Amino acid sequence: MLIREATTEDWPAIWPFFHRIVAAGETFTYPTELGETEGRDWWLQVAPNRSVVAVGDDGTVLGTAKMNVNHLGNGAHIAGASYMVDPAYAGRGVGRALCTYSIDWARAAGFRAMQFNAVVETNTYAVKLYRSLGFDILGTLPEGFRHPAEGYVGLHIMHRRL
Template identity: 75%
Template sequence: MLIREATAEDWPAIWPFFQTIVAAGETFTYPVDLDQDQGRDWWLPALPSRTVVAVDDSGAVLGTAKMNRNHQGNGSHVASASYMVDPAHSGRGVGRALCAYTVDWAREQGYRAMQFNAVVETNVHAVKLYESLGFEVIGTLPEGFRHPEDGYVGLHIMHLRL
């Protein structure tokens, strides 16, 4: 697997699984009805944010990560990231590779920490992955997320000191 900078040409490969994940409404706080242009604008932001893709030997996109400042101004020393793995490629270490890549990127860029603002507590695979890479749940917003099957569930704030 290779992780490389995403380009506009990658969007047609990202969009199908991006749309499926967002429309399911189970893990992201994005509007579930984002259209393709809105999704592209949200996922492929301008610098200094950065988006990467994980590709296999054939060049097929397996997953993607978006990295950005968590805050502006005097809080701009804290990074954040979001991840999407094509469900057809889940369980193959793509998410772990993308998360580790973003942590390394944040360190190289001089960020002091990474913070995820809204990790849905029922997304147990993501929570377990982040914890295995050193992130801690530092707080939970009770009933901060309306899950389509589980109702109102908490949103974790997760933090990693770099």
């Protein structure tokens, strides 16, 4: 698997699983009716932020990540990131590779920590992955997310020093 900078030419490969994940409404706080152009503009970051894709040996886009400054001004030393893995490639280490890549990017870029602002507590695979990579749950916003099947569930704020 190769992780490289995402380009607008990658968007047609990202959009189908991006749309499926967002429309399901189970893991992101994005509007479930988010359109393709707006989704692309939200996801494909520009410097100093970054978006990447994980691609297989045949060039297939397996997943994507966006990495960004989490806060501005005197909080600009904290990075943030979001990840999406095509469900067809779940369980194959794509999410772990993207998360590890983003940690390395943030450290190299001079950030002191990473913070995830809204990890849905029912997204147990993501919570387990992040914890295994050194993230702690700092707190949970009770009923901060309206899950389509589970009802109101918490949103974790997760943090890791770099």
